[in-house]
Every structure is written in C-alpha cells, then in structure tokens.
Amino acid sequence: MDNNALIKIDKITKVYNMGMTEVYALREITMDVKRNEYLAIMGPSGSGKTTLMSILGCLDSPTSGQYFLENEEVGSMNDNQLAEIRNKRVGFVFQTFNLMPRANCIKNVELPLIYAGVPQEERIERAIKALESVGLGDRMHHKPPELSGGQRQRVAIARALINNPSLIFADEPTGNLDTKTGEEIMHLFYELWKNGNTIILVTHEEDIARHARRIIKLRDGLIIDDYINQNPIYA
Amino acid sequence: MKLFEIREAFGQAAESIMANRSRSFLASLGVIIGITFVILMGWVLSGLDSAMEDSFKIMGVDVMYVDKHDWAGGKSWKDVRNRPNITLEQANKLIKSLKDIEIAVPVARIWGSQVKYENTTYQGITVQGTTYDFGLTPGGSIEYGRFFSQNEDEYASDVICIGWKVYQTIFPKGDALGKQIKINGQKFTVIGVITQQGTTFFDFIDNICYIPLKSFLKLYGKYNRSYSIAVKAGGIQNLDNARAEVEGNMRIIRNLKPGQQNDFSINETKAFEEQVATIRLVVWSVGIGMTLLSFLVGIIGIVNVMFVSIFERTKEIGIRKALGAKKRIILMQIIMESTILSFFGAVISFILTSLIAYLTATFVVSFVPQVSFLAPLIPFDLLLIASIISIVVGIFAGLIPAIRASNFEPVIAIRYE
Known part of the structure; x- marks a missing residue:
C-alpha cells in the first residue's frame, strides 16, 4: 500500500435496493488520493459521483469493498465511529450551504467543535478566526437569511475548516451562486489548496472542474477517465 | 454523557420550543391537565388526612x-x-x-x-x-x-x-x-x-x-x-x-x-378513620382514572408533536450528523425537548393548582364551608412528585421520536427539503 495516500479505496461497490430492483450506484471503484491533491469528480447526474463523495466523506458506507482513510479502514466502522471521522477529519461544503437558519455565523461555524467537545471560549475564538479567514469578519453576528449566497457559502467553508480536517469535500459549491460569486468561492478553494489542504470537488460543470489539478470522470458507477488537468485556472 | 452535550442539547431543545410556541403549548396541554389532576388529588387527600389527624388529637386517640x-x-x-x-x-x-x-x-x-x-x-x-x-x-x-x-x-x-x-x-x-x-x-x-x-x-x-x-x-x-x-x-x-x-x-x-x-x-376514634378511608378511596380512584387518561392524552400529544418536529427538522438533523453529531446527541436533544415540553406543562399546572388552592381556602370557603379542610398551599412534596412524573412522561414521550431521529441516514436527511 502506498503509505503516502490520504485516501485509498479498493473495489468499492454501492448498491441501492429500490424495491424489486437493485441499482448499482458504484461498481468496484478503485482509486487513491494523495495529500494536498485538488481533485474534481465529474459526471452527469446518476453517474454515481454524489454516492462516491458520500462514501469518501463517511456519510454513507459502501456495500462492499475497502476504504482506507489515512491508513485506517473506515468502510466497516459503526455509526458513532463514522460520526467522529466526519467531525474531526472531514469538512463538507454543500451546494445548498446547509447552515442552521436560526443560528448566527459564529454559532454555525462552531457547531463541529461542540460535537468535538471543545470548550466554549476556544470554540468562539476559533470560529471568529475561521470567519475572518474567509473574509466575513464583519458579519459574524448575522444569521444566514441576512447574508448573500456567496457569504453563506463562505460561512459553510469556514465551518468546514474549523476542525482542521484532513480533506475538504465540496459538492457543487457554486451551484446556487451567480458566475461572479461562484468564481470568488472557487478562488477561495484555490487558496485553501495552496495552503496545503486536500480538496475533493464534485461537479458536473466543466468550468468548475477546471480549477482542480486532477479530474476523475464517472459514468454509470464506473471511472471512465482519470487525468491531470494541464491547464488549471489560477495556475 | 458529557456536560457540554447536555448543555448543547438543552439549548437546542429550548430554541426549538420557543420557535413553535403555540404548538408547544398545545402539546403540553394533556400533561397540564394530568399534572393538575395529580396535584389536586394529592391536595384533597392531604387535606383529609390533616383534618382527620386534628380531630383525633382533640377527641383523644x-x-x-x-x-x-x-x-x-x-x-x-x-x-x-x-x-x-x-x-x-x-x-x-x-x-x-x-x-x-x-x-x-x-x-x-x-x-x-x-x-x-x-x-x-x-x-x-x-x-x-x-x-x-x-x-x-x-x-x-x-x-x-x-x-x-x-x-x-x-x-x-x-x-x-x-x-x-x-x-x-x-x-x-x-x-x-x-x-x-x-x-x-x-x-x-x-x-x-x-x-x-x-x-x-x-x-x-x-x-x-x-x-x-x-x-x-x-x-x-x-x-x-x-x-x-x-x-x-x-x-x-x-x-x-x-x-x-x-x-x-x-x-x-x-x-x-x-x-x-x-x-x-x-x-x-379509629372508626372514623374507616369512614375517611372510604372518602379517600373515592377521591383516589376518580383522581387516578382521570389522571391516567389525561396522561395518556398528554403522552400522545407530545409524541405527535415530536414526530412533526423531527420530520420538519430532518435536514437540520442530517446536517448535525454530517458535522459529527453522534446518535446519542440527537437522541438527547429530542428527549430533552419532549422533557422540557412536559415539565413546562407541569410548571403551568403548579401555577394553576396553587391558584385554585389559594382561592378555595380564602374565597370559596366562605360560600362552601365544607371545603375548610383544604389548605391554601399545595404541599411541596406534591410539587416534587409532579415534577418527577412530568419528567418521566417527557422522557417516555420523546423516546420513540428520538430513536427515529437518531437513526436518520445523514446522506438522505441532508438532502431532504
């Protein structure tokens, strides 16, 4: 095994039981991701890219196959163990932001720290730092409905970063944003990558995927292409 | 269970209740009635007991x-x-x-x-x-x-x-x-x-x-x-x-x-005791019947609202789980919420019954002298018992919805709209 790999998956299969029929979302996928990679998973809807992200992000378990995250087998972990992995090693950024609408930015960002058992003072301190790092230092006490789409996504990114995760997942992070705001968010991801983070981007948009350094294309649950992007945006 | 988890669950629960005030009130109505019955029953019985004791003291045992x-x-x-x-x-x-x-x-x-x-x-x-x-x-x-x-x-x-x-x-x-x-x-x-x-x-x-x-x-x-x-x-x-x-x-x-x-x-004088025992039994059996019935209604009310509440918040629960909330945190949050609802109902009952007791002993008694054996204050141990009952009811009512919520698949819940 390549010990330098952050992620290593071996023959991962995911089957959904839809009543009488079985739907194969992933078919024996094998791949690995190194530290500080900037990877885009591409594919049309139904290709299995979201399923793959869910399994890599420990939101879901594979039907069969092995998944090593930092040399640790997580494919067979129970719910609580997976919750801990999600809490400490993974950060998520979603298309629909998925913020708590009634809580202000600090409360939203500190949420993973609450589940990690970090004391309140430290939580707030770190949440403020994270919000400042995404350029929201002056919006910390606002609630999500009072923010623009781009600002909301920045809150979500701050939340994803708060626990210093090993890798950050971004599921169509610009899907609900206009082009200009989307571009700003993508620039933020670029900076995160530059600072040493590992980023896995899930998208069906070519323009967005072109920010990544490596692109994997899925179709019908299979990897049909895996290549290095020779002309990334923000080179 | 760690302290910060309890504090967090309490905060979340309180917030959720405050966001749906009228629904929360309706949910605890059954408990309010139930606890009110328990307290009133205990109040009447303790009034009977102390009246009897007083008489025995004077008549001589x-x-x-x-x-x-x-x-x-x-x-x-x-x-x-x-x-x-x-x-x-x-x-x-x-x-x-x-x-x-x-x-x-x-x-x-x-x-x-x-x-x-x-x-x-x-x-x-x-x-x-x-x-x-x-x-x-x-x-x-x-x-x-x-x-x-x-x-x-x-x-x-x-x-x-x-x-x-x-x-x-x-x-x-x-x-x-x-x-x-x-x-x-x-x-x-x-x-x-x-x-x-x-x-x-x-x-x-x-x-x-x-x-x-x-x-x-x-x-x-x-x-x-x-x-x-x-x-x-x-x-x-x-x-x-x-x-x-x-x-x-x-x-x-x-x-x-x-x-x-x-x-x-x-x-x-013991013969009187038997007489009072009959009255006690009547008060008790009527009271217990009403109490059980209203608790049943109360529990159903809370269970119902908790189910509505967890399905309404499926996405929120999904997000929490995605961010690392373990099952027991979700479990506790929901149970905390139903317990607060139920306890809140008990608190309203305390106020209600205290008012009834006070008015009975100061005002009603001048029209109906027969109620003079009733005290103007609800005994403290009754309030304690009622609090404990309400908490137990809350925990039971929250249990099934809480288990349901804690078993939500994060990957599905988070996409729920």
Whole structure:
C-alpha cells in the first residue's frame, strides 16, 4: 500500500435496493488520493459521483469493498465511529450551504467543535478566526437569511475548516451562486489548496472542474477517465 | 454523557420550543391537565388526612365508647338491632369494675333533638347526659365557662354545656354563658361551651350538648334506652389493655358464655378513620382514572408533536450528523425537548393548582364551608412528585421520536427539503 495516500479505496461497490430492483450506484471503484491533491469528480447526474463523495466523506458506507482513510479502514466502522471521522477529519461544503437558519455565523461555524467537545471560549475564538479567514469578519453576528449566497457559502467553508480536517469535500459549491460569486468561492478553494489542504470537488460543470489539478470522470458507477488537468485556472 | 452535550442539547431543545410556541403549548396541554389532576388529588387527600389527624388529637386517640351499636356499621344490622340495651345498671357496674383505665363515665344520648333560644331554633343537635367527670376527657374540654360540677350532677341541675356549632349558630354574638335555652320544653342555663372538635367530616361532634345524666333522665325517662360508656384508657400505649379489660368485664356483666359473640361494641376514634378511608378511596380512584387518561392524552400529544418536529427538522438533523453529531446527541436533544415540553406543562399546572388552592381556602370557603379542610398551599412534596412524573412522561414521550431521529441516514436527511 502506498503509505503516502490520504485516501485509498479498493473495489468499492454501492448498491441501492429500490424495491424489486437493485441499482448499482458504484461498481468496484478503485482509486487513491494523495495529500494536498485538488481533485474534481465529474459526471452527469446518476453517474454515481454524489454516492462516491458520500462514501469518501463517511456519510454513507459502501456495500462492499475497502476504504482506507489515512491508513485506517473506515468502510466497516459503526455509526458513532463514522460520526467522529466526519467531525474531526472531514469538512463538507454543500451546494445548498446547509447552515442552521436560526443560528448566527459564529454559532454555525462552531457547531463541529461542540460535537468535538471543545470548550466554549476556544470554540468562539476559533470560529471568529475561521470567519475572518474567509473574509466575513464583519458579519459574524448575522444569521444566514441576512447574508448573500456567496457569504453563506463562505460561512459553510469556514465551518468546514474549523476542525482542521484532513480533506475538504465540496459538492457543487457554486451551484446556487451567480458566475461572479461562484468564481470568488472557487478562488477561495484555490487558496485553501495552496495552503496545503486536500480538496475533493464534485461537479458536473466543466468550468468548475477546471480549477482542480486532477479530474476523475464517472459514468454509470464506473471511472471512465482519470487525468491531470494541464491547464488549471489560477495556475 | 458529557456536560457540554447536555448543555448543547438543552439549548437546542429550548430554541426549538420557543420557535413553535403555540404548538408547544398545545402539546403540553394533556400533561397540564394530568399534572393538575395529580396535584389536586394529592391536595384533597392531604387535606383529609390533616383534618382527620386534628380531630383525633382533640377527641383523644385513647378514648373508646362501649355501645350497643357499632359505629363503623361493620356488623349485620339485624344482629345489632336484636342486641339487648345496655342498661344504666350495667353501665355503672362496668365503670366500677374497671381498674386499668383513667376515667370511665356513663353516657345517654338523644339524636336529632333541637334547641331554642329566644326566636332561634337549631335542629339536629344531640343531647348527651353524662356525669361531671366527662369534663375530664378530651371530649368534654371547655372553650368558655366550665363543665358541670359533681353537685350539679347529683342534684340534676338544669345546666348545659353546648357544642361549638350550637354556640356559633344560636349565639352569633358570643356571650352564651348564663343564657337560658330550651330543650324539649325544659329551660337550661348555659354554663360552658365545648371546644371545637370536628372538621368538615365529623362536624356532628360539635352539635352535641352535654347535660347532667340525672337531668337527662328527668327529661327523657330512665328506661327503654341503651347507655354508652365512655372510657379513657390514659395514653395510647394502654389502649390494648383497657380494651381487653372493658371487653372481659362487659362480657361478664352481660352474662355471655365463652364462644358467644359480643352483644355490644367497643368503638374507638379509629372508626372514623374507616369512614375517611372510604372518602379517600373515592377521591383516589376518580383522581387516578382521570389522571391516567389525561396522561395518556398528554403522552400522545407530545409524541405527535415530536414526530412533526423531527420530520420538519430532518435536514437540520442530517446536517448535525454530517458535522459529527453522534446518535446519542440527537437522541438527547429530542428527549430533552419532549422533557422540557412536559415539565413546562407541569410548571403551568403548579401555577394553576396553587391558584385554585389559594382561592378555595380564602374565597370559596366562605360560600362552601365544607371545603375548610383544604389548605391554601399545595404541599411541596406534591410539587416534587409532579415534577418527577412530568419528567418521566417527557422522557417516555420523546423516546420513540428520538430513536427515529437518531437513526436518520445523514446522506438522505441532508438532502431532504
């Protein structure tokens, strides 16, 4: 095994039981991701890219196959163990932001720290730092409905970063944003990558995927292409 | 379970309740009614108990009455009716024979009599003829004036000691002593007022008027009546001894053969206890039925709202799980919410019942004197019990929705709109 790999998956299969029929979302996928990679998973809807992200992000378990995250087998972990992995090693950024609408930015960002058992003072301190790092230092006490789409996504990114995760997942992070705001968010991801983070981007948009350094294309649950992007945006 | 998890769950739960105030109130309505029943029931029962205790203290727990009849009415009516009367001679014989007691006095009674004073007539009193030493028993304790003396007793003086209710009814202004009242056409001078002894339940005791036994016999005739003997054992520890002596001696006096049943009854203040026990049972069984029913409704109400609440927040729960919330955190958050709902219902019940208790004891009592045994305050231990019940109800009501919510698949829940 390549010990330098952050992620290593071996023959991962995911089957959904839809009543009488079985739907194969992933078919024996094998791949690995190194530290500080900037990877885009591409594919049309139904290709299995979201399923793959869910399994890599420990939101879901594979039907069969092995998944090593930092040399640790997580494919067979129970719910609580997976919750801990999600809490400490993974950060998520979603298309629909998925913020708590009634809580202000600090409360939203500190949420993973609450589940990690970090004391309140430290939580707030770190949440403020994270919000400042995404350029929201002056919006910390606002609630999500009072923010623009781009600002909301920045809150979500701050939340994803708060626990210093090993890798950050971004599921169509610009899907609900206009082009200009989307571009700003993508620039933020670029900076995160530059600072040493590992980023896995899930998208069906070519323009967005072109920010990544490596692109994997899925179709019908299979990897049909895996290549290095020779002309990334923000080179 | 760590402290920060509890604090977090509490905060989330409180926030969720505050965001849906009217729904939360409706959900806890069943619990409000249920807890209100529990508290009111306990309040009435504790009122009964303390009223009974007060009466016993005054009447004396070491006093027994030898009667033809059984107060509790346990024996068959036919048997009792056919018992021979206790004659005055038998009563005096018994009194003379008793050694291991403090005082024993003969008593003759007329029920359902009436007194007249000027233009006032008071119906339903009991005239009791007895000897001067009845004044030494708790039943003859005097509030104003004095009990009649041995002389007055000997010479059949027309003097009377009136019961507390009689006093209050025919002498509303006080000043009863020295006044002349009429019983059965005969004038009596009031020389004493007996201390209040009854409560709502034994108020007939305060309708008793005492006259010297000889005056009684002069007024009503000596024969054809059954006498009672009031016996004060002299301390509750001597009650068993005294009862045994009374029973043994009375059997001899009545010429009963071994194996033959007693043809008299030894009545103790305990007999009242049985009477109150019946009332208790009625209050309790009605109360418990209502309580169980309303708790059932209460639990269903909360379970229902919790289900609505968790499905409404499926996405939120999904996000929390995606960010690392473990099952037990979600579980606790939901249970905390249902528990707060239920406890909140209990708090409303506390306020409600305290108001009811206060108004009953200060306001209603002036219209319905029968409720005077009820205290103006809800006993603290009742509030404690009700709090615990409400918390248990909350935990139970939250359990199933909480398990459901904690088992949401994060990957599905997070995409739920």
